[in-house]
Amino acid sequence: xxxASLWRxxxxxxxxxxxxxxxxxxxxxxxxxxxVVHVRPRRARQGRCGVCGVRASWYDRGEDRRRWRxxxxxxxxxxxxxxxxRVDCPRHGPTVRQVPWARHGAGHTRxxxxxxxxxxxxxxxxxxTTLMRIAWRTVGSIITRVWADTAAGIxxxxxxxxxxxDEISYKRGHKYLIVVVDHDTGRLVWAAPGRDRATLRxxxxxxxxxxxxxxxxxxxxxxxxxxxxxxxxxQRCPAAVLCADPFHVVGxxxxxxxxxRRAAWNTARRAPGGxxxxxxxxxxxxxxxxxxxxxxxxxxxxxxxxxxxLTTHQQVKLDWIARTDPRLYRAYLLKExxxxxxxxxxxxxxxxxxxxxxxxRRCRLPAFVELQRRIVKHRHAILAAIEHxxxxxxxxxxxxxxxxxxxxxxxxxxxxALIALAMLNLGGHRPALPGRALPxxx
Numbered sequence: 001x002x003x004a005s006l007w008r009x010x011x012x013x014x015x016x017x018x019x020x021x022x023x024x025x026x027x028x029x030x031x032x033x034x035x036v037v038h039v040r041p042r043r044a045r046q047g048r049c050g051v052c053g054v055r056a057s058w059y060d061r062g063e064d065r066r067r068w069r070x071x072x073x074x075x076x077x078x079x080x081x082x083x084x085x086r087v088d089c090p091r092h093g094p095t096v097r098q099v100p101w102a103r104h105g106a107g108h109t110r111x112x113x114x115x116x117x118x119x120x121x122x123x124x125x126x127x128x129t130t131l132m133r134i135a136w137r138t139v140g141s142i143i144t145r146v147w148a149d150t151a152a153g154i155x156x157x158x159x160x161x162x163x164x165x166d167e168i169s170y171k172r173g174h175k176y177l178i179v180v181v182d183h184d185t186g187r188l189v190w191a192a193p194g195r196d197r198a199t200l201r202x203x204x205x206x207x208x209x210x211x212x213x214x215x216x217x218x219x220x221x222x223x224x225x226x227x228x229x230x231x232x233x234x235q236r237c238p239a240a241v242l243c244a245d246p247f248h249v250v251g252x253x254x255x256x257x258x259x260x261r262r263a264a265w266n267t268a269r270r271a272p273g274g275x276x277x278x279x280x281x282x283x284x285x286x287x288x289x290x291x292x293x294x295x296x297x298x299x300x301x302x303x304x305x306x307x308x309x310l311t312t313h314q315q316v317k318l319d320w321i322a323r324t325d326p327r328l329y330r331a332y333l334l335k336e337x338x339x340x341x342x343x344x345x346x347x348x349x350x351x352x353x354x355x356x357x358x359x360x361r362r363c364r365l366p367a368f369v370e371l372q373r374r375i376v377k378h379r380h381a382i383l384a385a386i387e388h389x390x391x392x393x394x395x396x397x398x399x400x401x402x403x404x405x406x407x408x409x410x411x412x413x414x415x416x417a418l419i420a421l422a423m424l425n426l427g428g429h430r431p432a433l434p435g436r437a438l439p440x441x442x
Contacts, residue, residue, distance in 0.1 A: 004018075007022060010073060011070050011071070011078060011109075012101075012434055013039065013100070013101045014100065016041060017042070017101055018039060018041070019037065020040060021037075022037050022038070023038070024036075032075075034078065035073060035076050035077070035078045036081050037078065039082050039101065041097075041099055045098070048097060048098040049089035049095050049098060050095050050097055051091075051104055054089065056089045056097075057087060057088050058085070058087060059086040060094070061085050062083070062085045065081055065082065066081070066082065066083075066084040067080065067081045068080045068102045068108060068109050069108045069112055070109045070111065071434070077133070080101055084096050085097055103145050106145060111434040114146065114431055114432070114433070114434045115434055116146075117143050118430075118431045119132065120139055120142075120143050120424070125139075125408055136412075137412070137413060140412040140414075140416075140421075141417070143420045144420045146424065148420075155210060156190070156210070157190075157210045157211070160214065161184070161217055161218060161219045162182070162218075162221075164180070164183055164221070164222040164390075165200070165233075166396070167179070170418060171406075171415075175193070175415070176194065176195040177193055177194075177419065178191065178193075178194060178195060178200055179191045179395065179399065179402065180203055181398050183390065183394060185428065187427055187428040188402075188423060188426035188427050190203050190207075191419045191423065196228060197228045200228070201236070215236050216239065219239070219241065220241045220390055221241070222243040222244075223242065223243075225248055225249070225374075241384050241388065243381055243385035243388060243390040244381035244384070245391050245392035245395075246385055247391060247393070248392070249375070249378070250338050250339045250342070252338075252371055252375075253335045253338045253339070253368075255367075256335065256365075256370070257303060257304075257332060257334070258300075259367035260331040260367050261300065261303055261331070264328045265297055268292045268293035271293070292324060299317050301314060302314035303318070303321070303328075318332070334356075334360055334368050337352075340352070341386070346383070346386050349383065353375075357372050357375065401422075401426060405421055405422050405425060406418060
């Protein structure tokens, strides 16, 4: 037909598609009307399996003609309409034939999918659904398809030598994702639902399947000290250096300090004059802390914060604890030990860590006695983190972005769409708008 090149450009198809005709269906779309473009593949593109793309013999006419949603023209919705015959694929059996303008099983054109995927990485949920006039669950299906195509055309594990492993909660009810990040590029390279050895082994299976010997190429792994991670790393990458994340190690010490703070507060509250009645409450009179117990209850942030970040009031509170409760102040000093050790050069850190372990072992504070046992168990990983300067900082940054994506993606039926959206955002291969050049990787 005349102006076929114009219509191909307007609906976003290439020369492998023949434009047979264009009509305006006035009665469709609640009376607003839709533009229907009748198309067919050129002969060279016909007779291929929709799943694998291999040539296959004719099977039957399928279920009559079919429509695919395309990008709107102005305010008018556009559909591509074509026959959908089936071919007899040697591998997949009777299958709808491949069409060049859409992915197999999709109800939208490739350009439509591409624009939705780009919008999902840039805009809010309401902006995507309102602009494209589709449901949010449809967005989840689209980005899953787009990421599957993107992943099939790239080597996501190429050059992977130093990785960080962590888990992140993505839904209530203890629903977790394991995420793996490349330390050298900051890219998210893999994610899967779960938090156990079997799930993590899935990553190393995929890594080895992408190229023989790639597990052996991993030289450094940072993690939070979880035993299930350490076991899998030891099994699949025995030559890799395992580094304990400094943030988590300092967090262990902070948790131990909080145990001692609560014990000190309970002891002070049970002492004579530690509480006072203050009106009725459920099951009797409410008892409020007073005196030293009240002071300890409000000392949480003075004990938690780094000394250089204390306000004047918090510094006064810490001085008061040093004078009135030597046991709790000793716990505070023990908490500061691991944080300062990570700031030292490797040689000094080795000596400082040994001195801290000896001190914690005889400190007579149960929480810190237990902590030193844990640190002794992870001593080599802690020192490796100091020697190689590795932490889970990049992973925590990626986790923060995934949490934001999770808020945007709330309502996806399964984690697959969430993972696809995270990979499109953070995997270094963001989608481009149709007709634009691909952006350079971040």
